[in-house]
Amino acid sequence: MNIIDELEWRDAINQQTDAEGLRELTNEKSISLYCGVDPTGDSMHIGHLIPFIMLKRFQLAGHKPVILIGGATGTIGDPSGRQSERSLQSLEQIQANVEALTEQMKKLFITEGDNQIRMVNNYDWTHKINVIEFLRDFGKNFSINAMLAKDVVASRLDSGISFTEFSYQILQSIDYLHLFKHEDVQLQIGGSDQWGNITSGLDLIRRKEGSESKAFGLTIPLMLKADGTKFGKTAGGAVWLDPKKTTPYEFYQFWANTDDRDVVKYLKYFTFLTKEQIDLLAEKVQTEPHKREAQKTLAEEMTRFVHGEEMLEQAKRITAALFSGDIKELTVDEIEQGFKEMPTFEAAKETKNIVDWLVDVGIEPSKRQAREDITNGAISVNGERMQDLAYELSEGDAIGGKFIIIRKGKKNYSLVKIV
Known part of the structure; x- marks a missing residue:
């Protein structure tokens, strides 16, 4: 199956600049393609994964992906999907984010072999361009009218957009031109909000390299959940x-x-x-x-x-333990993961009657209610039902010396930290 056919079956294509031309090209030969991410943070979230998983699909089909980390564009800020200006991060923070994202990408996508995914940083070529070169060699190829018509800019005209963010599409276009000339990249992919930036890059390639240049753009659909809310x-x-x-x-x-x-x-x-x-x-x-x-x-x-x-x-063990109530099989690390969002209390390192302890910690509102729940078998300590009103809880009951897990009823868990 041609890679484009597979992407269509997976409903993973939103727009293409030349669908038939790209299909023919991918049938003829192995192509290089790229997708970029800006280092606005020190980690990607699952929304970022979608275009990069598409890169991986191209790799598995025999093509040669390039991952671009936006060390330069990240200093500017992509206006896509925003109604206000980004707060600019320090260059030191951006570099730290670049390093973190690079390691994350390597872990996820870099594999051994001849068809290895390549990684580049657009700071490497962008920082060499001075302002005169930027205006003469690149700015002259962009029409203000065309830039204003791009959705990402048009949506910001009422609320306002700085020249800095307005110029973002020029910087991203320079990336595509550079990769087209030096890495033989013929396809850029991205989210649906990147359509304007991608087509700007294609326009620049054709102005600088000739109208017959074989370069293409492809975007993926905006991912929404069935209830209409944003995915991720x-x-x-x-x-x-x-x-x-x-x-x-x-x-x-x-x-x-x-x-x-x-x-x-x-x-x-x-x-x-x-x-x-x-x-x-x-x-x-x-x-x-x-x-x-x-x-x-x-x-x-x-x-x-x-x-x-x-x-x-590990995730499956935590899931199974919470479903079965067999908490004692979990490690301290697994407890911290599984109970991260559950009600958390603290208890001192002392021996105390179970009834008093439950009230003092705050799990039970009164001793009467605590005695009633224990007698009825509604209280479990570390997965074991507790019905002994005289039981003395101590530090020895804590898993790893750190946690005691109380379950009240079938599903109401509480995490008690021993401090």
């Missing part, structure tokens, strides 16, 4: 690829909780499963939705891809 956001914020920002367990749970209406779309977009495998899972969504097999597969594929097999197994 939760009540706690973005779902990050950095395990320090979003733990592997939280990452796994995000995908496992996917709506039935979205799961097949996400399997197509994000995983490398075959059409036959996805069609089978799609059928099970219809016939056996209660088993959530498609969601489990999606969660496993994505957690394995981003965090590796070991962290996937």
